[in-house]
Amino acid sequence: MCEAGLVPTPVFSSTGSAFIRAIRGVFVLLMPAPVICFGQQPCGFFPRRFLYAKIVAARRLKSEIGGEVVFFLHDSDHDPRETQTILRHLRTGESATLNFTFVNKLQRKFSPLFLKRIPADWPAHTARQLPNYAAPRWVDAFKQTTATNVADFCLEMYRAMGLLEGIRVVRSGDPAVRRAADDVTDFFVDVPHAGEIVRARFVNGALKLHEGGDRYIELPRAAFTKEQISPTRDSRLRWMQSVIHCTHYVCGAGEQAYLNQADAPEITFVPRDPIDRSDEAYTDT
Numbered sequence: 001m002c003e004a005g006l007v008p009t010p011v012f013s014s015t016g017s018a019f020i021r022a023i024r025g026v027f028v029l030l031m032p033a034p035v036i037c038f039g040q041q042p043c044g045f046f047p048r049r050f051l052y053a054k055i056v057a058a059r060r061l062k063s064e065i066g067g068e069v070v071f072f073l074h075d076s077d078h079d080p081r082e083t084q085t086i087l088r089h090l091r092t093g094e095s096a097t098l099n100f101t102f103v104n105k106l107q108r109k110f111s112p113l114f115l116k117r118i119p120a121d122w123p124a125h126t127a128r129q130l131p132n133y134a135a136p137r138w139v140d141a142f143k144q145t146t147a148t149n150v151a152d153f154c155l156e157m158y159r160a161m162g163l164l165e166g167i168r169v170v171r172s173g174d175p176a177v178r179r180a181a182d183d184v185t186d187f188f189v190d191v192p193h194a195g196e197i198v199r200a201r202f203v204n205g206a207l208k209l210h211e212g213g214d215r216y217i218e219l220p221r222a223a224f225t226k227e228q229i230s231p232t233r234d235s236r237l238r239w240m241q242s243v244i245h246c247t248h249y250v251c252g253a254g255e256q257a258y259l260n261q262a263d264a265p266e267i268t269f270v271p272r273d274p275i276d277r278s279d280e281a282y283t284d285t
Helices: 015-028 049-065 105-110 122-134 136-144 150-160 173-180 236-244 253-258
Strands: 035-040 066-075 086-088 094-097 167-171 187-193 196-203 204-211 215-219 229-231 248-251 268-271
Touching: 035 049, 035 236, 049 066, 049 248, 049 268, 066 236, 094 122, 105 196, 122 136, 136 150, 173 236, 187 204, 229 236, 253 268
Parallel strands: 035 066, 035 248, 066 167, 248 268
Antiparallel strands: 086 094, 187 196, 187 229, 196 204, 204 215
16 A cells, blocks of 8 residues: 555566566567568679669668668679679770670570570670780789679679679579569460570560560460569569568669659658769779
């Protein structure tokens, strides 16, 4: 009993505070750790500066909120222009555009990047030009890269440059990723054609290769599985998110224009860092 006019002292005040702290701790443990993702095709054997800017933004965000960083490498793309590498001459400052060569025209135009094979003489030929455009350590890294397809070569170079340390890479060409992804209605299919594997658009039940303009090559009907399917630009976000489950996505200027954020309302979209000469190759020390 309390004396009249006196306010009772809470007996369990310290215990209550401990209980609240414990509840907060449980809440934090139950919250998913942040997954910070950025996506990009292989974009040159030296990465373009806009990719470097995405990496910088993702690392900074991780330093602020924790979690992990994931690089969604869209190596299923087939456009050979994606891997153009624009370099500046170290002495004159003039720009030059280098790119992979390919074993045949069909593969160059239509095969996924992870299946575009590199001719045996291309690395040595390109290495002879690089001292005019890149520091010796990057030239050495290039010479030590032994991958035989375009996507692997780019990825090995990015790792050799130290850009992907501590970053998990998820590839759209990985059969396990494709099996795990949600079904989408807008997609490409990797199918055999004329001795190569090509990436054909599935349109109204038909498999088509885009020749340019309004010209298409229609391929024979063929059965296919999820392991052969990759998303289009418009379905890529939802397809990717069904596998990665990211909480944050670092997006480039172009992505901001076409990504349908309503497809993944649970994601916080973060613009990449601004960077000058964004289409040129990153070769800074």
